[in-house]
Amino acid sequence: MNAPAHAAQLQPRIDPRPVPQALLDALSQRFGAQLSTAQAVREQHGRDEGSIQAPPPAAVVFAESTQDVQDAMRLAAQHEVPVIAYGAGSSLEGHLLAVQGGISIDVGRMNKVLSIDADDLTVTVQPGITRKALNEAIKDTGLFFPIDPGADASIGGMAATRASGTNAVRYGTMRENVLALEVVTANGDVIRTGTRAKKSSAGYDLTRLMVGSEGTLGIFTEVTVRLYPLPEAVSAAICSFPSIEAAVRTVIQTIQLGVPIARVELIDANSVRMVNAHSRLALREEPMLLMEFHGSAASVQEQAETVQGIASEFGGQAFEWASTPEERTRLWTARHNAYFAAVQSRPGCKAISTDTCVPISRLADCLLASVDEADASGIPYFLVGHVGDGNFHFGYLINPAVPEERERAEQLNHRLVARALSMGGTCTGEHGVGVHKMGFLVDETGAGAVDMMRAIKRALDPKNILNPGKIFAL
Incomplete structure (x- = not known):
């Protein structure tokens, strides 16, 4: 499998525009204590949960109303200074990076x-x-x-x-x-x-x-x-499988039979081991599906029994129910903490995260080939996925001080994206393009479609000041 023609950005192009003192003075006069130029505050607003780095913004405005956002935007537009919106800082693809300098508008206080x-x-x-x-x-x-x-x-x-x-x-x-x-x-x-x-x-x-x-x-x-x-009844279950393929085949058959399952998450054996250590659980360290069913009490029972029968056909075992809110919360919290569990499993590491999505009929082919490549690479990794809609994530755990590891992880990422695109999928199912996947967007949509996106951007933002350097280059 060849890599896509356009590589992901290992490091973004840093091309900061000047932020004139006149703008900072005007912002200070308008916002007072709602403006910060403190180094720690700027650094917090200049990074996300991903592994790409860039210099922080020149200032942070803490907006408390639409009028605040409007006034800050107008002042920045007068000086043609970039503006980056900031929410919770949880994105993964470099969306928040001030690659062309500018100011950050934090809307976290607008929380009503x-x-x-x-x-x-x-x-x-x-x-x-x-x-x-x-x-x-x-x-x-x-x-x-x-x-x-x-x-x-x-x-x-x-x-x-x-x-x-x-x-x-x-x-x-x-x-x-x-x-x-x-x-x-x-x-x-x-x-x-x-x-x-x-x-x-x-x-x-x-x-x-x-x-x-x-x-x-x-x-x-x-x-x-x-x-x-809110559903009348909610039930969650976990089921272990002898292989990733068996788990994925169970999911495919469940979806194709029209079972209205609410959640179905794949967690590979590596991830289960990391989650056990992080969350102090004792889950079987095998590929696992974590499922949730919503509906009436009768429909939830029918859905669960149907899926249990399908799982049994593919060697699923240790089918365990979590019927109380406390049990469900414990399992889903462990799943949501899988990223942090993985990062803590290799102290000092960074995770190069992937986010592909393919048609459900191609999920097994794409996932299994990608697992084989990851196993052969020698790079520690974890695998989780919202596999009910064909979306899955690898996290390659690299030592940021070893460039060869980052290069190998990015090569794995490139081949995975190429595979997903060749199967009618996408380079990003939910994380977005940001900085990291700008090149992949061209491979997925074609140059003509990206040119149309550029035309829309130029029409709505002729000064290119709204989060510039993201999605595609102008």
Whole structure:
């Protein structure tokens, strides 16, 4: 398998633009204590959970309202200085890096629930509220917001990266669940896209254009999302398998039979071992599926029995139920901590993370070939996946002081992406392009499509000040 024609960015091109003192003075006058130029604050806002590094922004504005974002954006536009929106800092592909300098606008203080419309199954929030805080705020309504990317990400950041996660197989991604947005544009105007109505044929779908734009077309200041009734019954189960192939074949047959499973996560033996050490569990150190079923008590039992029967056909064993909220939380917390468990398994390491997604019919072929390559490389790795929708993640654990290890990990990543693309898949199922996958975007969509994206970017942000140097180069 040849690597894609365009490599991922090992290190981004650093081309900072000057940030004039006049802008910093104007920001200080407008924002006072809401502006920080402290080194520690700037460094915090100049990195994410990924392994790529760049110099920090020149200043951080802590916005508390749409007006704050608008005023900061207008001042930056006057001086043609880049602006990078910051939510929870949990992204992985370099979205937050100030590769062309500029200022960061932190919307974390914009964390209010603005309106709950329970009858319409919608809620409107500010962008800085996290998914856990949102669900806590609406827990008395009998509704919940299901999108769960693992990290306690902000709703604005999740919309910006078109996030999904463990529940996507049943509830979809942010693409399907964002109904409307309030957006501050590159010149400081405020626009609204979409409505709370379930559908519309009115003009261009600007909401879908903005969702997944990674802060390059505007900064979100309000987000309206779908809610769902809390299921009457919830049950989780784990099942161990003799091989990754057996686990994946179980998932494929489950999906093809139309079982409405809510979550189905693959955890390879390496990851189970790391999670056991990190979370003090005693799970069987074999490939494992972690599953969750939603519905009425009868439907949950029927779904679970169907899947248990399928798993048995492929050698699944040690099928264990987690019926209480405490048991389910313990298992899902361990899954969500798999990344941190892996990083701690090799002190001082960095994880080169992958994020491909393929049609479910090609999942086994893509995954197994990629496992063989990873095993042969000698690079320690972990493997987890939201395999119900064909999405999986390798994390190659490298010593950042050894360039050869990074190069080998990136080669594995390149070959994996090439394989996924050749099977009709994508270079990123949910993490986004950011800096790291800019080259892969060309391989996936073609130069013509990227040129169209550039044309949209130039039309909406002619000064190229909204998170420049991300997704594609201008």
